[in-house]
Amino acid sequence: MVSLSLRDVGASYGRTTVLSKVGIDPLSPGSVTAVIGPNAAGKSTLFKRIAGLLAGPGTVELSNKTRGDRAICYMPQDTGSNVVLTVYESLLLSAKQGGGWRVHDDELFEIDSILASLRIENLAFRGLDALSGGQRQLVSLGQALVRKPDVLLMDEPTSALDLHRQIDVLDFVGNLATRTGMIVLIALHDLNHALRYCSNTIVIANGEMVASGTTASVITTAMLRDIYRIDARIEPCSRGRPMVIVDGAL
Numbered sequence: 001m002v003s004l005s006l007r008d009v010g011a012s013y014g015r016t017t018v019l020s021k022v023g024i025d026p027l028s029p030g031s032v033t034a035v036i037g038p039n040a041a042g043k044s045t046l047f048k049r050i051a052g053l054l055a056g057p058g059t060v061e062l063s064n065k066t067r068g069d070r071a072i073c074y075m076p077q078d079t080g081s082n083v084v085l086t087v088y089e090s091l092l093l094s095a096k097q098g099g100g101w102r103v104h105d106d107e108l109f110e111i112d113s114i115l116a117s118l119r120i121e122n123l124a125f126r127g128l129d130a131l132s133g134g135q136r137q138l139v140s141l142g143q144a145l146v147r148k149p150d151v152l153l154m155d156e157p158t159s160a161l162d163l164h165r166q167i168d169v170l171d172f173v174g175n176l177a178t179r180t181g182m183i184v185l186i187a188l189h190d191l192n193h194a195l196r197y198c199s200n201t202i203v204i205a206n207g208e209m210v211a212s213g214t215t216a217s218v219i220t221t222a223m224l225r226d227i228y229r230i231d232a233r234i235e236p237c238s239r240g241r242p243m244v245i246v247d248g249a250l
């Protein structure tokens with residue numbers, strides 16, 4: 001089964017280094033890890049570096065990958081598109097990216113199944129330029145999933161979604177990871193989503209990794225104070241789930 005580890009990973013834009021020395025022990029198949037941290041901390045940069053879209057020092061090691069060059073898929077934060085394609089065509093194009101152009105029945109079946117799982121089958125023949133922000137985000141996730149990556153990097157995948165869709169998407173991706181062994185990293189600002197859906201969490205601040213480990217051990221009152229500069233408590237809700245309750249900014 002696939003596993004992903006990082007050693008001393010860094011990245012720069014031109015001469016400006018924005019990320020350095022990020023290291024994580026092998027992430028196991030099927031794991032879902034949150035990547036959290038303030039704005040401009042370096043979360044998207046880390047994803048671009050892992051996906052090979054940015055060069056930099058250190059090693060991204062992916063062992064036992066099954067998908068060759070398509071093993072790692074980055075779902076960007078900005079899903080805007082002015083490409084003249086329908087939703088269905090965009091998923092088909094994504095499924096075929098890097099492969100041959102012959103279309104097989106099982107690929108069409110897979111696209112239908114992902115559209116249905118994300119509850120966007122009604123959008124299949126709508127142009128990408130005629131979608132709402134949330135619909136674009138769901139289509140972008142569909143484009144990533146049809147590639148069946150070994151590692152899925154999701155950059156704030158629920159930022160444009162209503163509450164029901166947020167839960168739907170995170171449940172779906174978590175179950176898919178468990179079922180297929182896909183490793184998932186999700187950049188999140190909603191720390192309650194991290195507590196609920198991610199077994200492990202990595203904290204990035206000022207271009208450095210400042211904590212990593214089980215989500216419960218990483219999301220603490222002290223971390224929220226030091227990294228986010230907020231006064232907050234982590235308390236169980238009436239159903240026993242830990243929740244971040246924010247009292248104010250420091």
Ligand SMILES: Nc1ncnc2c1ncn2[C@@H]1O[C@H](COP(=O)(O)OP(=O)(O)OP(=O)(O)O)[C@@H](O)[C@H]1O
Nearest residue numbers: 013018037038039040041042043044045046077187
């Ligand atoms: N293409 C670029 N060229 C130059 N600097 C960039 C570029 N993209 C990002 N940066 C800078 O790199 C730093 C890290 O940005 P990054 O997008 O990785 O942060 P982030 O943690 O994902 O932030 P956010 O939570 O706001 O999305 C920031 O200072 C940003 O201004």
